[in-house]
Amino acid sequence: MRARALTAIVVGLLTAPSAAVAQTTADPRPANARGQAPAFAGQTDAPLQTLGVSFDVATVLDGLRNPWSLAFLPNGKMLVTERVGFLRLVNADGRITPAPVAGLPAVDNRGQGGLLDVVLDPSFAANGLIYWSYAEPRENGSNNTAVARGRLVEGPPARVEDVKVLYHQGPSLASTAHYGSRLIFAKDGTLLVTHGERSITEGRMQAQRMDGMLGKVARLNADGSIPADNPFVGRQGVRPEIFSFGHRNIQSAALHPVTGELWEVEHGTRGGDEINIVRKGKDYGWPTIAYGIEYAGGPITGNLTQQAGMEQPIYFWDPVIGPSGMAFYTGTLFPAWKNSLFIGGHQTNDLVRLTIDGDKVTGEERLLTDLPKRARIRDVRQGPDGAIYLLTDDPIAGLLLKLVPKSGGASRQ
Numbered sequence: 217m218r219a220r221a222l223t224a225i226v227v228g229l230l231t232a233p234s235a236a237v238a239q240t241t242a243d244p245r246p247a248n249a250r251g252q253a254p255a256f257a258g259q260t261d262a263p264l265q266t267l268g269v270s271f272d273v274a275t276v277l278d279g280l281r282n283p284w285s286l287a288f289l290p291n292g293k294m295l296v297t298e299r300v301g302f303l304r305l306v307n308a309d310g311r312i313t314p315a316p317v318a319g320l321p322a323v324d325n326r327g328q329g330g331l332l333d334v335v336l337d338p339s340f341a342a343n344g345l346i347y348w349s350y351a352e353p354r355e356n357g358s359n360n361t362a363v364a365r366g367r368l369v370e371g372p373p374a375r376v377e378d379v380k381v382l383y384h385q386g387p388s389l390a391s392t393a394h395y396g397s398r399l400i401f402a403k404d405g406t407l408l409v410t411h412g413e414r415s416i417t418e419g420r421m422q423a424q425r426m427d428g429m430l431g432k433v434a435r436l437n438a439d440g441s442i443p444a445d446n447p448f449v450g451r452q453g454v455r456p457e458i459f460s461f462g463h464r465n466i467q468s469a470a471l472h473p474v475t476g477e478l479w480e481v482e483h484g485t486r487g488g489d490e491i492n493i494v495r496k497g498k499d500y501g502w503p504t505i506a507y508g509i510e511y512a513g514g515p516i517t518g519n520l521t522q523q524a525g526m527e528q529p530i531y532f533w534d535p536v537i538g539p540s541g542m543a544f545y546t547g548t549l550f551p552a553w554k555n556s557l558f559i560g561g562h563q564t565n566d567l568v569r570l571t572i573d574g575d576k577v578t579g580e581e582r583l584l585t586d587l588p589k590r591a592r593i594r595d596v597r598q599g600p601d602g603a604i605y606l607l608t609d610d611p612i613a614g615l616l617l618k619l620v621p622k623s624g625g626a627s628r629q
Contacts, residue, residue, distance in 0.1 A: 239264055242568075242580040247534040248487040249509045252521055255528045258576055260507075262531070265571055265579030267552045270622040273584070276310040276605075280614030283607040285333040286597050290341055293370075296607070296616065297348065299323075299330030305374045306616070319376040321364060324353040327392025333399045337365070337438065344368050346376065347407065349397040358388040361395045361429075363409055363436075382440030383457070385429045387422075389414045394483075398469040402435075403476040406443055408494075409434040410480060412465035413502070423462055423502045426454040431502060433466070433478070433494055435459035447497030462500040462526065463492075468542035468559055468596075481542055481559055484508045485516060487534030492527065493575060501526040508534050531570075531577040538563025540609075541595035544572075547602030549621055558604060560593030567593060567606070591615060 241261045254260050282299040289295065292308040301323040302316035323330050329351030337345035344367045352362035363383040366376030394412025402408055413423040413431035423431025426448065434457040435446055448454040468481035478494040487508025492500050505523050506516045522528065541560040545553045557570040565587055571579035584593075591608040599605050604619040 242582050243533070243535065243537075243564075245535050249507060249534055252487075252507055252534070254532075255522055258531075258578070259529070260532050260534065262570070262577045262580040265581050267569075267581065269550055269552050271550070271619050272622050274618045274620060275615055276618050277306060277312060277616040278613060280304070280607070280610075280616065282330065282609055282611055283594060283614040283616070284331065284609075285595050286605055286607055286616070287334045287336055287346070288597070288600055289336070292600075294616075295334050295346065295368075297331045297334050298614075299332070300325050301331050301350075303331060303334065303348070303376075305370065310616070313372075313374050315373060317368070317374045317376060319366060319379055320348070321350070321362075321379065321381065322353060324351040324359040324392075326351075329359060329392055329395055332361075332395060332397035335399045335401065338401050338405060347382075347399055349395075349399055349409065351392075351395050352381075352384065354388040356390070358390045359392075360385040360388040361397050361409075361411055363399065363407075363440075365440075380440070383409065383434065383436060385411060385434075387428050387430070389416065389419050389430075391416045391419060394419070394465040396463075396466045398466060398480070400469050400471060400478060401438075402471065402478065405438060407436045407438055408459065408469070408478055409436065410466035410469050411463065412467075412483075413463070415465070420503050423464065424499075424504060426451075426458065426461065429455055429457060431461060431463045432458050433460045433463065433480075459496060460494050460498050460500060462502050462504070464488075464502045464506075468539040470542050470544055470557075473544050473546050473555070479542075479544075479557070481539035483539065484532070484534075484536055485511050486513075487536060488516075488532060489534075489536040489539055490529030490532040491577070492529050495527075499526050500529075507532045508536070530575050536563055537561040537566075537568055538592075539568075541593060541597070541607070543596045543598045543604070545598055545604065547598055547604075549602040550604075550619075558596050560596045560606065562592045562594060562609065565589060565592055567596070 285297045287295045294306040296304040305313045333349045347365045364381045366379035391414040393415035396411035398410040400408045413419045465483040540562040559568040567583040569581040594609040595607040606617040608615040
């Protein structure tokens with residue numbers, strides 16, 4: 217693993233489509249689910265919107281092992297998780313501490329599992345607390361998503377102290393997929409935890425069950441206790457942590473910078489990646505309703521895309537992008553991108569930019585379409601310097617990248 221100087225490796229401009237074949241949407245591929253109609257105009261296939269912003273992509277760090285999440289410390293350093301189970305402390309210039317941060321509990325790093333998200337406590341400057349999600353090994357080869365917190369000590373040696381596991385998803389299943397695991401602190405100081413339904417049939421059907429946390433968004437107090445105003449507190453047979461339900465696998469989540477609401481993008485199957493605004497007590501439909509088709513072909517459940525009492529996504533993709541990581545851009549380095557939503561296309565191997573108007577997607581653009589195939593985007597963050605930072609997913613050559621205005625002048629529209 218080694219740091220690199222901030223040297224441009226890619227100039228990210230989307231090439232204009234040929235005049236012979238006028239491209240009107242960002243993805244010209246045909247839909248997997250032929251004949252499925254959106255619930256309202258603009259719910260899918262937003263117009264292609266090429267803003268022409270010129271930027272360089274700098275490699276801050278390479279040699280990471282399946283990096284999953286990035287957090288910025290007040291002193292300019294960064295924390296990076298690696299799914300193998302390592303938490304890395306990284307200087308602003310890309311220099312990395314030789315040994316991973318010590319003191320974290322064991323993880324199950326099979327399949328999609330391992331050490332996943334990391335976030336700072338809103339009062340980190342005073343208390344030094346960090347939170348992380350991970351695949352927690354359980355008995356008989358099963359596992360579940362868990363959340364722990366501890367006090368970061370930069371050392372040397374770098375370590376976490378006073379570690380406490382705050383939350384266990386449950387039920388534990390013998391699956392190595394669909395952990396969800398994004399951690400978001402809401403404006404009121406509560407911690408929102410996204411989940412998957414573990415992919416296998418046994419887990420899929422539990423997204424609609426209320427006695428477990430598969431396919432849910434959980435809402436916790438910062439100490440792991442249950443907020444008294446959670447929507448299902450006091451209901452017999454219902455997990456009180458539940459904030460919303462009917463989700464498939466949420467690996468992208470961020471607070472809207474104006475409304476403070478939680479926006480998430482969750483994985484579909486062959487088609488059906490979707491953006492939802494997560495609201496208290498709402499049912500987002502999986503697996504009863506869904507866009508797209510099964511991986512093996514054929515309809516999902518009863519081939520329904522709408523049902524009374526279930527929320528519609530504000531936007532969906534068919535074919536999918538494979539969403540992982542997202543950020544609303546609020547910085548000043550790229551004025552043309554102000555308030556755009558950026559999402560990692562882990563499957564399409566690009567960076568998706570959306571223009572948002574209220575709760576509508578009005579334009580879509582694909583950036584970094586020339587990234588190497590092994591450099592699939594796993595996380596997207598806006599740094600304190602206003603740059604956009606990306607993690608790419610690879611077992612031995614994961615990258616920490618930084619998007620900056622093109623050398624020699626300001627970005628252009």
